[in-house]
Structures are given as C-alpha cells and as structure tokens.
Amino acid sequence: MRFSPAQRRYNRRVLILSLIYTVLLFIAVYLLARHLVTGPMAYVVGAAPALAASGFFWELGRYLLDETDEYLRMLMTRQLLIATGVALTAAMIWGFLEGFALVPHVVGYAWPIIWLAALGLGACINRMIERRAA
Amino acid sequence: MNNRLRDLRAQRGWSQQELGERLEVSRQSVNAIETGRYDPSLPLAFRIAELFGLAIEDVFVSPSKES
Secondary structure, three states: OOOOHHHHHHHHHHHHHHHHHHHHHHHHHHHHHOOOOOOHHHHHHHHHHHHHHHHHHHHHHHHHHHOOOHHHHHHHHHHHHHHHHHHHHHHHHHHHHHHOOOOOOOOOOHHHHHHHHHHHHHHHHHHHHHHHHO | OOEOHHHHHHHHOOOHHHHHHHHOOOHHHHHHHHOOOOOOOHHHHHHHHHHOOOOHHHHEOOHHHOO
C-alpha cells in the first residue's frame, strides 16, 4: 500500500509524538512516584504526557487539512466518526452503569485510549469496504 | 454515480496508478470513482473530464438520466 505525501508526513509526526510521549511518561512516573516534584510543578509533570498524547488529536486534524486527496480525506473522516461514535457510546453506557454501581470506576484517560483503539476499528471497516468493492 | 472512467482509461492503456498520478490522486481514489463507490467533487470531476478532453457529462452519467 502506498502512502500519500500527507499520510507520510502524518506517520512521521505521530512517530515523533509517540517517542516524546514515552519519554515524558517515564519522566513523570519516575519523578512523581518518588515525590521528587511537588506543588504546581507536579501538575506540569503529571500533565505533560497527557498533553503529548493529545497531540495525536491535533495531528489527525492537521492531516485532514493537509490531505489533498479528497477520497483519502473521506476515508479518514469516516474512521474518525466511527471512533467517536464507539468511544462516546462506550463512555455513555459505562457512565450510566457506574452511576448505578454496577461496574467499577474507570479512569478518565481510558476513553481517549478507547477512541484511539476504535480508530483502528474504523481503519478495519474502511479496509473491509475497500476489499468488498475491489 | 455511473461513469465511463474505466473505459476511457483502458482506451489509453493507463493503469489506475498512472491515471491517479496524472490526476494527482491515489490509486484508491481512481478505483473508488471507477466502481461508483465515490462521487468526486466538482473540481476533481472537471480535472478528470479535462484530462480526457471531454465534457463532464461525457464522463459521468447524470443520476437523473440513469435508467
């Protein structure tokens, strides 16, 4: 499969972002687990990996603006809609069940992770549609 | 939307990849348009028609005229 120039740029940026996220996560875990930072600095260190991970969302938006191939843009839009639908539905159902004390509490950052996983599901659905039509 | 893109491409002996390169779109896009899975935007439809030296209605079949 050939990647469009915008996809190649997106892949490269996401790879760099993943490395930054990993480094920041290790630093945050190391410093906060040992209480080496406190006060406002602890919040900055604690939020830093999350901000790096949020960069993935920024990059997806940037890709949509960057992609000149309208069909590929449509595929990504469908993928994003699938991911958003799945993650929000899961969050809604879990929230209700949690409210009724039927399921345990789930940390907030689980939902963006589910969203990213659902993005993979969206890619699979796109591929299935492509294969069926080929 | 039905179209004659596959025939026009075949007449010139171009692969989907070659046509995609001429139109500056991916092979996937060409395939999706040819199979009617994706209707191109007006600017892309014009680019396709102009590449073959035809009018848009000579490449794409108007949905209202499809039998």
